[in-house]
Amino acid sequence: MKTKKKNxxxxxxxxxxxxxxxxxxxxEGExxxxxxxxxxxxxxNISKLxxxxxxxxKQKIEQLVIENEEKYSTKPFSIKKEEDTANGV
Known part of the structure; x- marks a missing residue:
């Protein structure tokens, strides 16, 4: 018997x-x-999934931030901040 996969x-x-x-x-209209x-x-339903x-x-994406030459940290990815930076804000 074929079982359905979880979403x-x-x-x-x-x-x-x-x-x-x-x-x-x-x-096709048929x-x-x-x-x-x-x-x-x-x-x-597929579109919603x-x-x-x-x-x-999107929530899993993290942006690497250089704090110093030798130290790195991560912060949550933010589209708004990226857009502001691109627009010179």
Whole structure:
């Protein structure tokens, strides 16, 4: 008997492949309304799972900061600080 994988065990890239397949099927326009709705719902669920995985990955990213020539520390990655730096703020 085939067992379903837990969401945490499925790779982000596998979710994207499935999402691309769903989009392709919906764009073909050969599905019934019920089939289209079912695939759309699946796609939205996969989209949410992808967003959750991206948010978890973002939390794990750390930026290396040089305190002195010989001492390093890490701090949480911050998109806002990166944008401020890029904009000269």
């Amino acid at each position: 945490e065990d499925i790779q982000f890239e596998d979710y994207l492949k499935r999402l691309e397949k769903i989009v392709h099927q919906l764009e 599905l019934t309304l019920d089939e289209s709705i079912k695939l759309y719902e699946e796609g939205m 992808c967003l959750d995985k991206l948010n978890k990955a």
